[in-house]
Amino acid sequence: MGGTSAGHQRRQAIHGFKAHIAADAGTAIVEDLAVTPGNVHDGRAGGSALPNAPGDVYADSACRGQVFAAAVRAKGGILRIALTGMWGESGTNTLRKLKQWNHSVQRVRCRIEKIFGTWKRSYGLRRMRWRG
Template structure:
């Protein structure tokens, strides 16, 4: 089955919080889910890993823990969806 053409790319960066130096980078086509591509940008001994809600889910969280880190995923709002749940 042919897949439609993708025009664009995304860069996933792993940077040190203290130095702001980029330690790892992964470049993917724009149609690849962030949570699936993010583990390629994780440095060894990751420590606390801060990412936006596009990286939530077990695939990314498990990859962070496998590298000795703790995932800290920020719950950003999404249009049309209430992330907080019922009051």
């Protein structure tokens, strides 16, 4: 049976929000925050939380793209995103470089992702009601 069920068509639309943060990688203190509608792509909105002269910017792979990269460069930052593949000669040397790069990026990213986990677990920000 194809198509959508009648129950799905009667459900009320769900509207969500995303938080984009600029946090210090060493202390995990949030320095800046931008909230966008949930339907805005991360790569288009993530630059709104960038401080001036951000240094190394560790971002989610959803931020891979020219819009976010241009925003990081315009503020004087260096973009660090985990890679899913790497061009070069085939073999173990390329895979070693890829693993080494991703390990260095993910060591910082895991500290930053803990901020979102704490918000959800301890402060009830998994689901919120907004008015206005």
